Amino acid sequence: MAITREEVLHVARLARLALSEGEVDRLKDQLGNILDYIRQIDSLDTRDIVPTSHAVEMGTPFRDDAVHPFGDKEAILGNAPDRQDDFFRVPRIIED
Amino acid sequence: MEYEAVIGLEVHAQLSTRSKIFCACSASFGSPPNENTCPVCTGMPGVLPVLNRRVVEFAVRTALATSCTVQKRSVFARKNYFYPDLPKAYQISQYELPLALAGHIDIELNGGTKRIGITRIHMEEDAGKLVHEGEFAGAQASLADLNRCSVPLMEIVSEPDIRTPEEAGAYLRRLRDILVYLEVCDGNMEEGSFRCDANVSVRPKGQEKFGTKAELKNMNSFRNVEKALEYEIRRQIERIEDGGKVVQETRLWDAAAAVTVSMRGKEEAHDYRYFPDPDLLPLMVEEAWVEELRKTIPELPGEKVARFVKAYGIPRYDAWLLASSRSLADFFEASAAVYGANPKVTANECIHWKDAVAAGRLTPETIAHAVEDRESGAISATVSKTLVELAIETGKPIRRIRDEKGLTQVSDTGALEEIAAKVLAANPKEVESYRNGKAGLLSFFVGQVMKETRGKANPRIVQEVLKKKLGV
Numbered sequence: 001m002a003i004t005r006e007e008v009l010h011v012a013r014l015a016r017l018a019l020s021e022g023e024v025d026r027l028k029d030q031l032g033n034i035l036d037y038i039r040q041i042d043s044l045d046t047r048d049i050v051p052t053s054h055a056v057e058m059g060t061p062f063r064d065d066a067v068h069p070f071g072d073k074e075a076i077l078g079n080a081p082d083r084q085d086d087f088f089r090v091p092r093i094i095e096d
Numbered sequence: 097m098e099y100e101a102v103i104g105l106e107v108h109a110q111l112s113t114r115s116k117i118f119c120a121c122s123a124s125f126g127s128p129p130n131e132n133t134c135p136v137c138t139g140m141p142g143v144l145p146v147l148n149r150r151v152v153e154f155a156v157r158t159a160l161a162t163s164c165t166v167q168k169r170s171v172f173a174r175k176n177y178f179y180p181d182l183p184k185a186y187q188i189s190q191y192e193l194p195l196a197l198a199g200h201i202d203i204e205l206n207g208g209t210k211r212i213g214i215t216r217i218h219m220e221e222d223a224g225k226l227v228h229e230g231e232f233a234g235a236q237a238s239l240a241d242l243n244r245c246s247v248p249l250m251e252i253v254s255e256p257d258i259r260t261p262e263e264a265g266a267y268l269r270r271l272r273d274i275l276v277y278l279e280v281c282d283g284n285m286e287e288g289s290f291r292c293d294a295n296v297s298v299r300p301k302g303q304e305k306f307g308t309k310a311e312l313k314n315m316n317s318f319r320n321v322e323k324a325l326e327y328e329i330r331r332q333i334e335r336i337e338d339g340g341k342v343v344q345e346t347r348l349w350d351a352a353a354a355v356t357v358s359m360r361g362k363e364e365a366h367d368y369r370y371f372p373d374p375d376l377l378p379l380m381v382e383e384a385w386v387e388e389l390r391k392t393i394p395e396l397p398g399e400k401v402a403r404f405v406k407a408y409g410i411p412r413y414d415a416w417l418l419a420s421s422r423s424l425a426d427f428f429e430a431s432a433a434v435y436g437a438n439p440k441v442t443a444n445e446c447i448h449w450k451d452a453v454a455a456g457r458l459t460p461e462t463i464a465h466a467v468e469d470r471e472s473g474a475i476s477a478t479v480s481k482t483l484v485e486l487a488i489e490t491g492k493p494i495r496r497i498r499d500e501k502g503l504t505q506v507s508d509t510g511a512l513e514e515i516a517a518k519v520l521a522a523n524p525k526e527v528e529s530y531r532n533g534k535a536g537l538l539s540f541f542v543g544q545v546m547k548e549t550r551g552k553a554n555p556r557i558v559q560e561v562l563k564k565k566l567g568v
Binding site: 010014016053054056058059060061062063064065066067068069070073076077079082084085086087088089090091092093 | 113114115120121122128129130131132133134135138140146147148149150151152169171172176178179180226227228236237238239240241242367369372374376377378379380
């Protein structure tokens with residue numbers, strides 16, 4: 001058993017996912033399998049290996065510091081479910 | 097029991113670039129809501145961030161100016177959390193592999209200097225801004241302006257080397273001065289381009305182990321940082337003295353009430369699930385680039401102060417006042433180059449007129465000529481002040497104003513004797529008191545002569561003439 005029920009619920013909460021009881025059980029098994037699969041790497045000695053974050057062997061490209069306005073504010077605002085004037089209107093945040 | 101505080105500071109400095117860190121939107125402040133947005137900074141599907149080279153340059157220059165080691169390879173990571181000011185639901189930051197490590201800043205205190213370690217410097221993007229609809233607590237909605245989303249920030253984290261609020265203030269001022277000198281940040285705390293959070297704990301003096309820390313937020317001036325730390329240190333000590341325990345939590349500084357308030361300890365600790373951003377390859381900073389950038393580092397405030405003290409023989413305090421602004425320091429040097437016989441007086445004048453200097457309404461020659469004419473006795477201190485004011489007002493060369501207004505100082509003993517005689521004749525009572533030992537009245541007579549000459553008399557000669565006439 002690689003992952004507990006509590007851990008599944010915790011991860012679901014962080015991702016703002018509401019899971020049904022059945023989903024929790026199913027995901028617990030699936031996530032457990034994934035973790036077991038990854039865990040195979042523990043059988044190797046990786047002490048001197050730099051962790052691979054990207055598969056491509058090059059540095060990130062740059063852009064010059066120049067302003068090119070996108071120029072279509074309406075298109076950006078139009079994607080939102082609600083707006084007020086030129087603001088996005090969002091439900092008030094209640095800290096939990 | 098005696099306690100000491102352990103303080104570490106996290107500074108977020110907004111970098112003065114034209115465009116945002118990962119897209120070409122304008123990074124400027126004060127545009128209409130959502131004017132500076134595009135699919136990248138609003139997190140539309142399928143877009144890719146591309147790093148602004150100048151952001152890296154600014155951060156590398158800051159690293160060099162604070163003696164950090166620039167890392168050849170650093171990695172951008174995603175910090176995941178949900179909030180309406182963060183449309184991607186993650187902030188691109190650096191986590192395990194930041195741009196720069198292990199530097200320091202020397203701060204100046206009454207008792208000498210102290211070295212404050214810098215743990216790390218990394219780059220990240222800012223979040224947007226929420227405006228709350230209506231002032232009342234029952235407001236149902238917030239309004240999001242995403243202009244600030246992806247504006248470049250640099251986070252500078254200090255070691256827990258700071259022990260007092262004064263040291264914290266000194267560190268922040270020094271750091272701010274360095275960033276402003278480098279022209280990488282405008283340093284404006286009220287507008288939020290220079291923000292500071294503080295980690296603070298207390299422990300019995302002599303104990304090595306750190307106490308439980310609280311994180312302080314929401315301090316928007318140097319003074320507020322100092323006040324918040326003073327309050328929080330006292331609060332923690334009192335709590336321990338009362339047999340209680342300090343809780344690890346985030347506390348907000350309430351400037352109006354002058355207290356720190358708990359944000360209500362979240363039961364679930366922050367779990368940001370950082371991971372390397374797959375959209376951004378590692379940042380490679382080659383040695384040659386670093387060396388090229390090293391050449392662009394100007395003389396920094398601390399170095400400038402040391403040089404001013406040595407080269408001009410001015411007091412350290414004055415040197416700091418001058419060096420607090422790069423343009424004022426340059427102005428002083430330009431002025432001392434025109435007339436350098438008395439740099440101390442030139443320094444005082446530059447400090448006195450610093451607002452006009454900052455506004456570009458004074459030339460170095462104006463101050464140089466004012467000081468030179470005063471030293472030579474051609475004008476009095478009073479007239480010098482009037483002339484500088486007129487120069488600011490009219491933009492004319494100070495010596496032309498002096499000659500046009502006929503404000504050259506009267507050092508002609510004969511002319512002054514005449515005026516002095518008149519003044520003494522008009523104030524017989526004071527003359528008698530003076531002769532009966534009220535020596536302080538001399539300045540009264542000097543003042544009267546100055547008034548008669550509309551400030552043009554040479555005060556030293558006026559004194560001599562008066563003393564002679566009063567028979568002392």
